[in-house]
Amino acid sequence: MTKSLSAAITGINADQQWLDNIANNIANSNTVGYQSTSIQFADLLYQQSQGAGAPIVGVQGGTNPIVVGSGVRVASTNTNFAQGTMQQTGVSTDLAISGNGFLVVNQGGQNYYTTDGALQLDAAGQLVTSTGAIVQGWAPSANGQINQNAPLTGITIPQGQVANPVETQNITLGGNLAAGATSPVTVTTTAYDSLGNPIPITFTFTPSTTTANQWTVTATVPTPGSTTTPPGTTPLDLGGATSQTITFDSTTGQVKTVSGSTTGTNNLALSNFPTGYNLKTPSMNLDFPAVGSNGAVTQFAGNSSSLAVTSQDGAASGALTGFSIGSEGTVQGTYANGTKQILGQIASAMFTNPQGLAKQGNLLYQATLNSGAAQLGTAGTGGRGTFVGGSVEESNVNLGNELTNLVLAQTAYQANTKVVSTTASVLQALVQMA
Secondary structure (H helix, E strand, C coil): CHHHHHHHHHHHHHHHHHHHHHHHHHHCCCCCCCCCCCEEECCCCCEECCCCEEECCCCCCCCCCEEEEEEEEEEEECCCCCHHHHHHHCCCCCEEECCEEEEEEEECCCEEEEEECCEEEECCEEEEECCHHHHEECCCCCCCCCCCCCEEEEECCCCEECCCCCCCCCCEEEECCCCCCCCCCEEEEEEEECCCCCCEEEEEECCCCCCCEEEEEEEEEEEECCCCCCCCCECCCCCCCCCCEEEECCCCCEEEEEECCCCCCCEEEEEEECCCCCCCCCCCEEECCCCCCCCEEECCCCCCCCEEEEEEECCCEEEEEEEEEEECCCEEECCCCCCEEEEEEEEEEEECHHHCEEECCEEEEECCCCCCCCECCCCCCCCCCCCEEEEEEEECCCHHHHHHHHHHHHHHHHHHHHHHHHHHHHHHHHHHHH
């Protein structure tokens, strides 16, 4: 009879662990990034009181073995890695994973793995989880490239960082010069030198009074150190001369030729800048978009001209104003001068057997011998899910299932206690018979 007692006790212990697991799932039903777990049971050893008997044809039939089990144990706890509901938060630091994969984080010098995307910045500008684990990835090189063969490092958003100024290399024109116009058209833009100092440039397009469909273009900049009001100006060279001629096709209204182009295309080299400007390169390109393309310089009939500088690729210095996280994990900073720079790339980890990961608390997992080593890479590649910035993954606990399991666990627990009380009553009856 003691067998029934010991078997019932193992059932009580196993059902208690089941109840503990259910309670933990329910408690974490609103925990961001939590994956529910389930209990798997296995029976214990069996005692054989009679072996199987072989049949003897015509004499005796075969008999089955008689075995009695000794109870139950918890064989494993499995984690449900099914996708939880995506919740958009609009917070730039939040990050959800759509599909497979884990964030790599470091705490106390040890790497862990998590799906907790409720991230934030600490006082050092580090991207961390709510419990202080530092999100890992790769830092950009001096030229802004990411080397995924480099060691992982903490992702840092350098608050107050100032982007270096960018010297202007290309100035692009676009728009229309009115056919038949008789007055000059002035176009202005601000370029930048290597120190971020502004260089106001004025282009003047003057229609020819003798040749149809022909315009002359000149360029000037203010003379550094000029004491006159307005400041004196210095003419620039356009393709090696102080002025150049632009001819339009009379039928299509598109640019036909740009005199002085040194490249064979519709570009003019702006040069001969005064020495007061700090330029690393001696010239800038004045670009005319390809004929027929969107934004190409044209000469169509109209009441007024719309010619303008559509872009220039220089910028003054500017402080970091914000950042975003792309689907592949690229962290891109936005600066007050309008430029963008890569600040790092968040790593994504996969495992051969994610069920083999060990939960450590604080929504952290640790690799084990049965999970395999972390396979690091870019989100969206090699079966890894993509990142969703400004969102978090909610808990995947199904409360309906957990409440159903709660009833089943309670019933099983009570049934095992009934076995104990029944066995105790039988033993008491035996004692009374003595």
